[in-house]
Amino acid sequence: MTWLTWRQFRASALAGLAGLTLLAAYLVHLGLAVRRDHDAYLSRCHSGGDCGRALAQFLGEYQNTLLYLAGLLALVPAALGMFWGAPLVARELEAGTHRLVWNQSVTRTRWFTVKLLVVGLAAMAVAGLASALLTWAASPVDRLAGDRFSTIVFGARNLAPVAYAAFAFSLGTVIGLLVRRTLPAMALTAVAFAIVQFVLPNVVRPHLMPPVTVSRPMTAAAINEARGLGSITGAPVVKGLSVPDAWVSDVSELLTADGRPLATDRFDRCFQDPPATGATGTFGDAAVCLGGLDLHVVLSYQPNHRYWMFQFLESGIYLTLSGLLAGFGRWQVRRRVT
Structure with missing residues (x-):
């Protein structure tokens, strides 16, 4: 056979x-x-x-x-x-x-x-x-x-x-x-x-495996490290955040200091028509505007080990x-x- x-x-x-x-x-x-x-x-x-x-x-x-x-x-x-x-x-x-x-x-x-x-x-x-x-x-x-x-x-x-x-x-x-x-x-x-x-x-x-979860402040510098802002649906999200030696499996929406999602209208104001500050970086004035709102995200990641x-x-x-x-x-x- x-x-x-x-x-x-x-x-x-x-x-x-x-x-x-x-x-x-x-x-x-x-x-x-x-x-x-x-x-x-x-x-x-x-x-x-x-x-x-x-x-x-x-x-x-x-x-x-x-x-x-x-x-x-x-x-x-x-x-x-x-x-x-x-x-x-x-x-x-x-x-x-x-x-x-x-x-x-x-x-x-x-x-x-x-x-x-x-x-x-x-x-x-x-x-x-x-x-x-x-x-x-x-x-x-x-x-x-x-x-x-x-x-x-x-x-x-x-x-x-x-x-x-x-x-x-x-x-x-x-x-x-x-x-x-x-x-x-x-x-x-x-x-x-x-x-x-x-x-x-x-x-x-x-x-x-259960991921490691951390809260990361979204300062202007942290926002400028991301690869993108916003989404097709207009949600207040930050894309492409990374953690050294780890795989980021999930990132929450932008959250305010009390843990609630950032209101869409506030995000749109900073994203589409931020106050002019002459800031440099990937997102410039938008990053400065969002960074001043005391925001954070919750990151879930798997360490490389x-x-x-x-x-x-x-x-x-x-x-x-x-x-x-x-x-x-x-x-x-x-x-x-x-």
Whole structure:
């Protein structure tokens, strides 16, 4: 049964190996270049140069490239689910070839289990190798940038891509088992996986561990550190506040000294028509106006030292879902498929 599964899967496996080889060659080249430039950056700092400017140049040279690669790696589990998982059983059911195997000495549950394990482990290996190479190539940049919790970066490093691949493959296999047609199963797998990948990082991940919560005064200087003011709805919010060595998961609206949200009309007056003071900074007079209102925000954040705990917790969720899907698939094959 294992040999038969390999014979059916070998074309897809060779295509995946070819793609992984090309990606590996590029990532090794990129990793060596990153380390060469990282050493140059350190030498400039140690020799008394402008460390801040050197750091900005080093990060600016590689951050966008690594972000694109992280986005590409995020597509790998989805592709494995679509092209390896969805056709795994759906193609057999669609063509009726499953009946031939079941009329031999192989039980239907063994047939399903072997196919799931052989191809599923291969999918996890592909995602794991790609993740390991990207993690190695990007490690000097990640250490200096300190943004490992960002949605795209977190999902493209270390353990998470392996768990994503296991889930995407199991999801595609079960959808193919239920739909029994290859192309619809591939499309549904892509949609379902995209929904889960949006919900878990944005809704579930911030609550995997209780955040640290602090109150931060919003002086003019603090407001000028933000990346944005206001929102589409006109709410009195400050966007893009940061905490050193931490992932900010939530920021409240601007609050007055008694803890109430700042009135929208007062925010609009400062934001749209502040008194002229000649102040400089990102938000100039608006920051001075808001800074004089004795405002604060409540920040919730996760310290960077919790990164590996989040990797384990989120990977555990995806692997648990994969196991549940596999168990459901075995039950479906044994009880429902004819």
